[in-house]
Amino acid sequence: MKNYLAKLRENEEKGFSLVELIIVMAIMAILVGVVASQVIPYMEKSRQSKDQQQLSSLCTDIVSAISQASSDPGDFNATELNTVTADWGSQLQSLRSKDGTTDTTVAAIESTVCSKLKSKLYDNSTKKIYVSRKDGVVTVYVAKTGTTSCGGKLEVTSE
Numbered sequence: 001m002k003n004y005l006a007k008l009r010e011n012e013e014k015g016f017s018l019v020e021l022i023i024v025m026a027i028m029a030i031l032v033g034v035v036a037s038q039v040i041p042y043m044e045k046s047r048q049s050k051d052q053q054q055l056s057s058l059c060t061d062i063v064s065a066i067s068q069a070s071s072d073p074g075d076f077n078a079t080e081l082n083t084v085t086a087d088w089g090s091q092l093q094s095l096r097s098k099d100g101t102t103d104t105t106v107a108a109i110e111s112t113v114c115s116k117l118k119s120k121l122y123d124n125s126t127k128k129i130y131v132s133r134k135d136g137v138v139t140v141y142v143a144k145t146g147t148t149s150c151g152g153k154l155e156v157t158s159e
Helices: 002-012 017-069 087-095 106-116
Strands: 075-080 126-135 137-144 155-157
Touching: 002 106, 017 087, 017 106, 017 137, 017 155, 087 155, 106 126
Parallel strands: none
Antiparallel strands: 075 126, 126 137, 137 155
């Protein structure tokens, strides 16, 4: 009987008290807060990198479309992508139709690319994709509607 009572007392002393559990939970909450504040800026940089990749893909398609066009469009400055009606615009449409896109108008291509841009630098309601070409170098960038300069935020240049 003594052994039985001794074992019962040992079992009662094995658990954690409520105060100990609350302290552990508080420490874990503090650690999560510190880690989250360090990770959030990297998440935005990741979104910006992904947006750069989307614009780079579009820039590659535009360079390819211009090179396949029957006439050289020459240099042009800050043209909205959805207003492109030149011969290279139709080449861009045929390039994008190979990707399985059903609607291949230039406006639909811009809409598709814009829907994939997720960083805070891009806001669908106030910004557009612009294309410019100078000395054979094509630049694709996102800027506010009516603005002719990028500001260096979301910009890709072909080289």
